Amino acid sequence: MSDAVAALRGVPGGARHVTIHATNFIGGDATIGTQVGRDNIGNATGRRPVARGEVATERIALIERVFVEPTRFANIRRILTTQSLLLLRAPRGWGRTTAALRALDECCSARIYTLEPDVELRSPNIDFSPDTGYLMEWFGPDQAGRLHRFHLDQLSAALRDQGCRMVVLLDAATELAPDLGEFLVDGDAPADVTEVVRSHVRYHLNRDPTDILDHPELRRLIDRYTKEWPAARTLAQLGKELADTSAEGGDISEVIRRHHAAIKTELRRWFDEQLSSEARAFTIALAVFNGMPVYMVSDAARMLARVIAGAEEPDRTPAWPVFGSRNSELVDAARARTRRSTEETVYGEIPVDIVEFTDANLAPEILALVWREYHSAHELVREWLYALGCSPDLRVGARAGVAAGLLSIFEFDHARTKLIEPWARSGSRYGRAAAMAALHFPFLYSDLAPLVSRMLATWLQRDQPLALRVTAARALGSEIGQAMPDTAVRRLRRAARSNRVSLRVAVSFSMAQLFWSDGLADRILMELLRWTESTAKPQLRDTGLRCVLDLCRYRSVPTEQSVYDWPVTLCLTGANRAAIVTLFSRLLRNPDHPPDTYAEIRAWVADAEEDPAMREPLARLLSDLGDALQDADIFPYYLREWATEPRGPRRAAQEILAIIESPGRSGSKQLELKG
Template sequence: MAEDGETAEAEKPEEPQQEADPGQDAQEKAGDPENAHKWRKRSSEVDIALQALVGGTANLFFGPTSVGQLGDRGQRANHHLGVVVRSGPVPRQVLDRIRECYVEPPHYAMVKQKLMSAQVLLFQMRSGTGRTTTALRLLDQLCAAGVRKLDPDATLKTLQDKDLEENHGYLLESLEADQARELQAFQIERLGRLMDEKGARLIVIVDESTPLRFHDIGDLVISDLGQVPPERLLQRHLSGVAVLERPEVQEIIAELTDDIPRRELAQLAELLKEVAEERTDLNAVKERFSRAGEANFIEWFDRQTDIEQRAFVIALAVFNDEPVQIVSQAATLLADHIKAVEIPRRVDRARQLFTLPLQRRITDANAELVDDTVETIFGTVPVRKARFRDERYPYRVLQLICGQYDQAHEVVRGWLFGLGGIPGEQIRIRAGMAAGLLSLQDFPSIYETLIEPWAAIGDDNARWAAVAALTIPGQHPALSRVVCEVLKKWSRSHDPELRTTAAQALGSTSAMSTRACLRLLRQLARYADWGIAYAVGESVTDLLARVDDRGAVLGALVRWSRDDEHPKRRETALLAVLIASSYLVVSVDGGSEKWPALVWEAENDPERRQQIVRLYARMLLAAEFNRRGYLALRDWVKVAQKDTSMREPLARLLFDVGDESGELDSIRYYIEYWRDEHDGPADAARAMLRYFKQRGA
């Protein structure tokens, strides 16, 4: 990808040695603070969009979540819903939370006994019966070392000893239909022996409509856990909270049926806690869980008969809790799309500009205006945002359109496609996330008309709409396997735009494990141009920020950057290190500045320290990367100039990098140069040099 560069001149390390080429442009982009800001903001916007679209019901759709973040993602800490655990280890806090509120169904003891003897069971029952929670609880009870979820695309008949760890419980949350149809007793017996040798257990969840060979494996299929009365579950969730005895709450409970999804009951329990603490109005809870609630919602939507008003409601569903100007502009675009169908004659499509004031539209939409602020590259600015009063409305509006209004659905898809190509994180990400939410109802048509065209169009804005659109189905048990297949297909495509989109999406997807993502990124790096290489680098940085197993990510970069690796893969790895060096920052206790996350990681984990040292040593020895590598180190020293607590950790790291690379003299020389620069990081540089002198360098 890159032509051989020259070693940076000692006198002027900040100046390029030759005309910019695509490789040098990519390196400059990696060190640009504006790109780091955009990356953090984009990640934050995805979380904000998910919160605004599904509100407090996020876990209602996607189940248990965990949070494990390295680095600063702007507003992420305030809005993060958690990374859905679709593969890899299930965090201890998730299992503990299940244990605290779990109520054993009538058949629990029988199922537990069968799992102890057979090692492998299949749960075939409808969603909402508590099947996933029960599986996690059983595996946690029987497997002392922990619980892991298998990749959605795991093939049961090819699982090997190397794929399993001792004394672990394993859950495959969705078995594809082809595997299910072919599953035979001898394969289950082989898995059982394998699990027994490892002291492990496996539960596989199968959709209730998927055919199985019952004559062959029916004795290992669990189709019914038994009913638990809703009130009993609520009592467990609300232990110590005096709210269930209230007559109004008893009215709500009386309307609950035994087949209500257990996740909805957990949501009801949380709301009743808020009622007890006087933070939520009980009437709002009754509206949400009463049988009349859905009828009232449909009646409200049908009252929005004016084209402009209905467009406003749909736009608000997509841009809930965004600045009102964005909502209004998007509504105007959608109204034009609707009029083109409902009013064929262009001359009849005139728009009255002063017929209905904004406040009336907001009131009729059951919404409100609120004063808020947003972060821009110029700082924090005040805005006025529009949002529904009921946080469930965005999802319900989109679900209603998809399920009940076929022709309107087609128009809305066309409108969303246009929005996906408009610059601005809020617009393209919201359009993509709305498409992802619609895909839960109709994945094939959303994929064919929105997601893949966005991915293939060759426009950065549309690409990010496609990445955002895969976020929600990637977290859904029934669709995560499909998202895996989509990303595999794109990764192997001859179309470079699809490969670039795959590279960009792999870092943020929760549809597959970290190691599975890294395998695909490794393949992409082998055939990467600089555009794909940069997307791979950003995805690797996403993984470092998102997953607990950061050692696996750093280890992959170490392997990819070896001298005997393919040059394109090696260059991609070093570019990824540059991107992570600039993009990832972390707030440190007692620090006055956000530290570069790699410095913090090296200081706090010996194994990862050695990986980071080795990566930077290789960068400083690579002729085409050492110039930008030194500039990245200078950026770190500038941070240490502002935060004295970072100086000694950074000095230790730079010394180790120099010792590993044999470039101690060169690093010392550059530190001296930065010390003597006009307005350079003089105090930090002197601290580095004192440390080097103490170490005899």
């Protein structure tokens, strides 16, 4: 659920897989010069010029002044120095044209020409002028598919004979024959956006612009551009506007607002005009499942595309070509990319392909765009999300729930009645998880928190359906309850007195979640001491005792003493350790819980069989627990029993027993915990 919330907030988990893209500005226009380079594949009368024009010297001079090297530029320069032909493959917006012109200017003593985009590089009869650089700014995938090593060897030799250099630019998705690797450079990280903007501001102001770039709103804008692929003129225009405004003593906030507005306008134009219906469904699905496996996004996208097609043409069953749009085409259209990762399954980790936006901000913005601009899509998207929320895959349900939560910010009561409460009332653990996920956005990231809090209080009332009460109790153990711990504990205490076992189980699990939250462990332990007193109501006492075991089962703790994680009972110190000893002694005195409690302790001894470092702390805990029970013989008895079991923890039980029975056993020591 936390990963889902982070993804839809535009915050990838741990900021782990977002590649930064930037671009350099190319100023000036190409001017038509002397025709150079002719395609002589036909007869003399069929010859046509292949040069679009000479690159103006002013343009080259400007690039020299403002150019910021991308990561691979040194490699580009080195290869172009040693060989005459280079294929540069990089995404649009990477700054490939600028980098190519800069490299050609460094390697060629004469002029640089751009070529017509339909030039066939397979032709053996292209005329070249000596010591000239050539740039093909776009080479399509069809043209690239017809290239073979033989053609490039011929072209390279012809260029070398004349002392020429040529750079051919390819899109990132263009596929080439494997034997062309000698000529190919793939663009890695592009130039740093901050440095590109700095370079342009410095060019126009003729001074260092550090004071301008430190503006906090500008930093956020630059961070946004860092994750996107803006057109080259966008960063150049930003630099010029910042310089002009600063020179005139104006407020650069207006410049920043214009650029943010332009981003939203460009997003609408892209979504409306550049995406096919299938690509639009894929993009919306990716907004919900950003950073998830390709198969998950594709399944959800196909499901949404069918819903949309059915609404647009209700009397016609849509036909879906089995080999229609390629995944790579849909990913590129959605401004996304795939990467190799792993997925945890019941049988271990497996490799999977992950798909994610190149800019994590796109995920929330696309859903917000759909909701703001396309009212006819509201019902379709809600129905689609509801079906996803009922999926038996909890990851799918959590993602659908978080997406519904984001949309609820625009119309909370509608989302509540159409999605959130139906999920919560379903009685299904999958629907409950979706409802809990849906509450995170309005509670944590909007001004709707008081409303959500009151709604959860209503759900917990005795006259509400049990499924609704269980959902509310579980939600109070999540980040919602962690944000208001006093209110959450008070409401959970009231629910813990219920006669409904399923509600008490939910309360116990939520209390365990709160225990593991930052800064709440001592508060929860003190509360459990209160719940489990002999004078407490039986239902409240039962819930508290259940929770004591849940604390241990929920997770374990890494320590400095061992490479293994240890039960939390061994890692508490001071008042918290005294509290856990008291709570376990109450568990063992209660007639309903000793079997489960001894089974848990036996599991610790089994862990100590594999981890000798755990044996002494465990012996001290069992010794203190025996003192609390006023029965020093109880654990020695069980340790002997466990040691004699077939494949029992013989060595651990014997060593722990020896420590307990030693005459000078020491008191508890404080452990150093990792993290």
